[in-house]
Amino acid sequence: MNSYRHSVVLDEDKCTGCTTCIRRCPTEAIRILNGKADIDTDRCIDCGECIRICPHKAKKAMCSKFEHYTHYKWKVALPAPALFGQFNGLEDIDDVLQGLIDIGFDEVYEVAKAAEQVTAYTRLYLKTDHIKKPVISSACPVISRLISLRFPYLKDNILPIMPPMEIAAMSAKQKAIREHPELKPEEIGVFFISPCAAKVSYIRNGYSGFKSNVDVVISMSDIYFLLLSAMKRGNPPTVGSQTGMIGIGWASSGGEATALLNDNYLSADGIENCIQVLETIENGNIPPQLEFVELNACIGGCVGGVMTIENPFIAKTRLQTVRRYLPVSRNFLSPEMNFVPPEFVTDDMPEYKPITRLSDSMGESMRMMSQIQQLKEALPGIDCGACGSPTCRAFAEDTVRGLVKGDRCCVVLQNAEKKTEAKADEGN
Ligand code: SF4
Ligand code: SF4
Incomplete structure (x- = not known):
């Protein structure tokens, strides 16, 4: 369980899920889940970029009065x-x-x-x-x-x-x-x-x-x-x-x-x-x-x-x-x-947290990497953020990690629909 206590938090009522913040986060810590921005606490470095950029003032820093x-x-x-x-x-x-x-x-x-x-x-x-x-x-x-x-x-x-x-x-x-x-x-x-x-x-x-x-x-x-x-x-x-x-x-x-x-x-x-x-x-x-x-x-x-x-x-x-x-x-x-x-003098240097590691096993990591690559190639590569992940690469990784379902890409869905319609037209 992550025990790091962050100061950057979301005011859910104000968040519209507009995706503006997911593209600005330098560690790709934000996803849109159920229409709201969700911060991965393992990845967040509290840089405050999402507070600066949110047009709805939905992110804030917790402080005392x-x-x-x-x-x-x-x-x-x-x-x-x-x-x-x-x-x-x-x-x-x-x-x-x-x-x-x-x-x-x-x-x-x-x-x-x-x-x-x-x-x-x-x-x-x-x-x-x-x-x-x-x-x-x-x-x-x-x-x-x-x-x-x-x-x-x-x-x-x-x-x-x-x-x-x-x-x-x-x-x-x-x-x-x-x-x-x-x-x-x-x-x-x-x-x-x-x-x-x-x-x-x-x-x-x-x-x-x-x-x-x-x-x-x-x-x-x-x-x-x-x-x-x-x-x-x-x-x-x-x-x-x-x-x-x-x-x-x-x-x-x-x-x-x-x-x-x-x-x-x-x-x-x-x-x-x-x-x-x-x-x-x-x-x-x-x-x-x-x-x-x-x-x-x-x-x-x-x-x-x-x-x-x-x-x-x-x-x-x-x-x-x-x-x-x-x-x-x-x-x-x-x-x-x-x-x-x-x-x-401090000996207490920050502990290494391998956020980018896919798995503890090298073989499994390689298998996942190849799956990510395959999935990424099938995506449009326009990094639109509509799926809730900041880039197509991040969406492919989220899918392979099992964090999201792979059918959230609206461009792929649209293309599939078009193909089905075209086939139906050909059949008529
Ligand atoms: S920019 Fe603000 S409103 Fe938009 S998704 Fe992020 S937190 Fe929500
Ligand atoms: S504070 Fe920085 S690292 Fe954390 S979610 Fe916001 S933009 Fe990302």
Whole structure:
């Protein structure tokens, strides 16, 4: 049984079975069954493409509501750096941090601060002997899950440093426990303000058995309006940002890689582009000097997440303005620091899930492959989606796997009818 808990779900009442989403899903995880979109949870990577594309708003990301968590006595907000790109005319990050305090948080711990730490540790890690290169960033959970499903040979290329969100959550919790001994640990709630659905799934599942330090995930789009009215009050900031240009730069594609001050990097965004890059690495066709690869499933990076408000390119431009007033970084390592702290290193890499394997037996797989090929040749090859599968090839595979009946292709049915009619005409 699949135990992966996804955050992308279907609102059945709104789904018309229009098939728009099945063609956009990069892992072919959606089928139309009984007139509704059905997500194969083994294949879904929570990229959010189906949420973006659905014309009926039938797909959504599950998140928590801030106001439902009144039982925490100390609430810490973890804003993702993309949050600072959502506000028109923002000049000072501190205004957003103060807004978070004004809507009811007791403390703010910026994910951008942890991002600056990850940058510094990644520079150290890249100098380590005998590591697999290019090192692939671990920050985008969609990419990590995609590697576990489709590119298992690249698993050891993933940067074994926890993503900034997780380091921020761990540090924020430790800080609150240290500074508030009067509270029990379970009375402290760490709230991540997320730009995307995949981070919600990461927090709900972790990697193989690892439990996240984030207690609650709130959608950036939900908190935006609360924040906007709080910020309009114009309370002078009582909290100061602890991040610089580097930390804020992580919100946009290329920000993580350029911060490494190493020219041998590649950065790509958009899920299809990321898949192409991973295929190229897997095939060994990348320049040998490439050291680091930053991949963001969303166009523009985290500013393009489905739970943001603003157009990613506008958000990116705004962040450039905000960054202009910041120091390069506020989180440099001390010169004597020459290793990555063990608590920030993770061994819990995504487990390989062979979603494309037809059968555990090689002989049976080959038999099924040949059947799929035969069936595919009999199909029209127009990938219309009317059968409920994204392509004719996928329909042939679904049929051979026994998931659907092979008589669902309306083109084949029409052709068969025409032939029968023609024969009947000939007979008359
Ligand atoms: S795009 Fe997918 S989820 Fe949206 S209405 Fe069409 S079939 Fe349903
Ligand atoms: S979230 Fe992405 S992978 Fe999952 S069903 Fe939607 S489009 Fe497919």
